[in-house]
Amino acid sequence: MAVRGLGVSFAGRAALSGVDLDVAGNALTVIVGRSGSGKTTLLRALNRLNECFDGCRTTGRVLYSLDGHPLDIHDRAFPVTELRRRVGMVFQTPNLLPLSIAANLTMPLRHVLGMGKAEAREATREALVAARLWDEVKDRLEAPAKTLSGGQAQRLCLARAMALEPDVLLLDEPAASLDFMAVRAIEELLSGLRERYALVVVSHGLGSAARMADHMVVMRRGQVSARFAAAELARGESLAQCMEDVF
Numbered sequence: 001m002a003v004r005g006l007g008v009s010f011a012g013r014a015a016l017s018g019v020d021l022d023v024a025g026n027a028l029t030v031i032v033g034r035s036g037s038g039k040t041t042l043l044r045a046l047n048r049l050n051e052c053f054d055g056c057r058t059t060g061r062v063l064y065s066l067d068g069h070p071l072d073i074h075d076r077a078f079p080v081t082e083l084r085r086r087v088g089m090v091f092q093t094p095n096l097l098p099l100s101i102a103a104n105l106t107m108p109l110r111h112v113l114g115m116g117k118a119e120a121r122e123a124t125r126e127a128l129v130a131a132r133l134w135d136e137v138k139d140r141l142e143a144p145a146k147t148l149s150g151g152q153a154q155r156l157c158l159a160r161a162m163a164l165e166p167d168v169l170l171l172d173e174p175a176a177s178l179d180f181m182a183v184r185a186i187e188e189l190l191s192g193l194r195e196r197y198a199l200v201v202v203s204h205g206l207g208s209a210a211r212m213a214d215h216m217v218v219m220r221r222g223q224v225s226a227r228f229a230a231a232e233l234a235r236g237e238s239l240a241q242c243m244e245d246v247f
């Protein structure tokens with residue numbers, strides 16, 4: 001995906017302006033920045049979710065290849081349902097359905113991908129294994145999803161997003177309700193996922209971001225204030241110094 005000159009405003013107030021971003025396939029792009037700098041808004045711009053808010057206005061282009069043809073995602077020829085299936089998102093706060101753990105996966109699999117019962121059950125198991133949640137829930141799949149802990153709920157949302165087989169996976173703070181060990185586990189998990197997806201991950205943990213990222217983008221007041229490539233991220237000290245100026 002290629003973002004060019006993106007601007008987003010809510011009720012006339014700019015949340016993003018002049019944002020350029022290239023989302024590479026098979027790579028992990030991490031977005032960092034202060035609270036309110038526009039990270040979530042940028043993620044939502046990639047699958048047109050900002051449009052769900054009244055008074056939101058988007059300008060600029062987001063180019064994405066549909067069947068080999070680069071198309072602006074705002075183009076009428078690009079159905080928004082297709083866009084959202086291809087560009088999956090896991091939100092900052094887990095948004096589970098008030099159903100069982102299993103149904104949170106089988107429902108969308110059956111309704112969005114049109115799978116039969118048995119196929120959906122198998123895809124559910126695979127997604128839970130991939131999200132490293134299977135062992136914790138395999139004996140309670142029919143329990144309400146609301147009985148999960150915060151970190152488990154987040155991994156269930158991740159499993160659900162992956163099960164729908166997107167090309168691009170947007171993750172807003174996937175480590176927000178996780179403990180230290182779980183953060184390391186999710187870093188490992190995400191690092192492995194880049195073999196299958198283009199990943200865009202918002203992270204508050206700078207160390208975590210630097211360990212995982214192929215590219216890092218720093219947002220500041222709705223604009224990109226710096227970009228770092230993996231080689232620069234590996235140089236811990238100079239990165240810390242740079243960050244003081246751009247964060």
Ligand SMILES: Nc1ncnc2c1ncn2[C@@H]1O[C@H](COP(=O)(O)OP(=O)(O)OP(=O)(O)O)[C@@H](O)[C@H]1O
Nearest residue numbers: 010015033034035036037038039040041042053092
């Ligand atoms: N639906 C909305 N309606 C009005 N203003 C919004 C809306 N969504 C975001 N904003 C505003 O846009 C700006 C950027 O918000 P955004 O949620 O993108 O920040 P963020 O970088 O994700 O912050 P955090 O790290 O706290 O999650 C903020 O000033 C916010 O108040």
Ligand SMILES: [Mg+2]
Nearest residue numbers: 039040092172
């Ligand atoms: Mg946010």
